[in-house]
Amino acid sequence: MLVWLVLIFIAVPLVELYVIVETARSIGTPETIGLLLLVSIVGAWMVKAQGTAVLWRVRSKLQEGRMPGRELVDGALVLLAGALMLTPGFVTDGFGLLLLFPPTRAMIRPILIRRFRHRVTHHQGPGPGSGTIHNTDIADIE
Template sequence: MLLRLFLLFTLIPLAELWLLLWFSSLTSPAVTFGLVVVTGILGATLARKQGAQAWKKIQTNLVQGQQPTGVVLDGVMILIAGAFLITPGIMTDMLGFALLIPRVRDLLKVHLGEWIRKRALMQVQSQTSFHSSHAGFQDFGGSHTTVKEEDIIDVEFVRKESSETD
């Protein structure tokens, strides 16, 4: 994990710097600087607008008694997009603008929802718990299994206190 973080925070900035220098050699330093500034301002503006829309959808879902799981993921991806867009660089800008496209976020939500389901299932299976809930995962998209009444097993455990005579 530490190695991944080290690579993330060293290799990506180095690649971004190399791309900016390469782009600057093709155009000019002024054009490269202008590109970084414009994408930062444009990206921050778009992320702020879409973030406000996501926040309103979250509030609407909560008022209507619906779980805003998918909308919360949209908000998180928009927040990440904004962070990528205000970070100087070509790769992060492309990734940030991609995350602002609703269709891209929808595709990512499906994959992220499946990943979360698998992780949650592994977590539940690794513990000695008999209760599992799919609550909150309805609107990720992808395949859903329908739980029928005959599939539900209701179990009650009673702990027997040990007596002093045992």
């Protein structure tokens, strides 16, 4: 856990600063700022569009009386993409943009589902929700 915190709060900002400085050296400071703004605007538009599409798919599944498992995972990925797009920098924006494309999400989704399934099936001990989730609850996610 400590390694992840170091990466998130120290390494990522340092990498972002390095990329921004090098980009500014290559194309100029005003152009770099303009590019950062453009990527953020395009990203915000894409987050809204993809988020709306995911919301419609969730509603459709619910109206059919089915669990919207895959759609909820997609929604979480779109939310993560939005958070990455809010973080200033080209690297996080790049990862955020990748998460906004449905084919990229389709590649990441099975990894998350396996991880969720592993955590749910190996959950033990007392605590909120202990013993209330069953394998059948996550079967529809695929």
